[in-house]
Amino acid sequence: MPSDSPPLRLLIATPTRLGTRFTAALAALCPSLAEQGITVTVLEGGTGPMRAERTAAPGYTRYRSTQPAADCALLAALEAPHAAILLGADSLSLAAPLLAAHIPVLLRQDGDQPPALGPLAANRLLGLATGTDWEAERLAASTQTAVAVLPLALPPRLPVAKGGPAVLILSDQTATGLYLALALAAARPDIPFLLPETVPVVAATLPDNIRLVRDGETPPPIRLALLPQGNGCPPWADLAATLSAGVPILGGDAPLLAAAIGPAGVNLPLTAGLPAWLAALDGLMGRARPTVSVCRSQGARLLPDAAPLWGKALHDAVRRSRALIAGTL
Structure with missing residues (x-):
């Protein structure tokens, strides 16, 4: 003013x-x-x-x-x-x-x-x-x-840094979204997946390549974040921290989540099926990922x-x- x-x-x-x-x-x-x-x-x-x-x-x-x-x-x-x-x-x-x-x-x-x-x-x-x-x-x-x-x-629940090989499963998942994330992890055993303990629903047996991140712990650097289905309103602070670090997001197709991710990732409906989600994950982990500048530009829109x-x-x-x-x- x-x-x-x-x-x-x-x-x-x-x-x-x-x-x-x-x-x-x-x-x-x-x-x-x-x-x-x-x-x-x-x-x-x-x-x-x-x-x-x-x-x-x-x-x-x-x-x-x-x-x-x-x-x-x-x-x-x-x-x-x-x-x-x-x-x-x-x-x-x-x-x-x-x-x-x-x-x-x-x-x-x-x-x-x-x-x-x-x-x-x-x-x-x-x-x-x-x-x-x-x-x-x-x-x-x-x-x-x-x-x-x-x-x-708002401060993010977890600090985010790019440059590692891991996939971070974001908080605020529905049970359905979490189980899709676990299915992706099981299908890609060579990729480490990080699961915050704040995610409320955890399967009794997790794939060997999933590591729980404790509350207050700094997770290792990541290459991709995953939010198949958010629980209500998108976790804006976590999305902003992820994108501002230059990390793309693979997420569901809810309108607000799709708008927040924009060109800095891929949005798919849950009904697309596991093969489509795996193809999107492989692309974002490889050469089809958006640039760091695109991710950071989208993150800046969440942090005006x-x-x-x-x-x-x-x-x-x-x-x-x-x-x-x-x-x-």
Whole structure:
């Protein structure tokens, strides 16, 4: 945003406890928002009475509360935020006191499925937001409304480095996707496959060429990543880390996953059958792989400079709310 943009107070709220990965991403984002004059207050679910916690990030205060709905109304009065962002569809229960105070609210969710807004759907102070251009485009098409893009650079579950011979089976697989990955490993015993222990479904007997990667362990360098069928929304952080390292991805054909991989890999339907998947794997492991620059370029699309996008979305929401209140929109 321009340097002469007025300062804004932003409230980010969720009824649940924030995970460590989201907390790290938010702490990394807040200094850049502070440079734009945007200060951040976070309200999350927790234990005990509402209390503030110090944070190292500039312009970032965090509250935890066992009654986030009631305390959201309290913070709306005490902090007088110019705008609010609610994280996830289950945060919609926090919207009412904010909207009643004429505070514009953006409901940020992952994926491209419209949330059930109920009676709040008619409230023009409530808008939608998501993390990527692809999600926003598909969500806007289904809701016939503008959708803001609010990316967050979540840390990947595993660090990724290129240059090795291994295939990394990414987390967030469905059971069907995992079993296809295991079938690929069994059919290519000369290729080492890496399986994070965070993958929830593991066969009792794994092929000898599969090595489990423990939580917190740095995996060896890889040549290819594998995601036959994602469990819900694509694991954006893991995809970004993989592609940004110059490593291509062999994945399923779900629309969001196909858009994320783009020219930096191959997408196939699960129904294509094992021979087709093996042919694609062999090609990406050999001469048919995309260049490192293509992979990194696609990875950069998943890691845009977040602060300007947040600043634009927030200032747009505030301007729109003031126009609505003034009756000029």
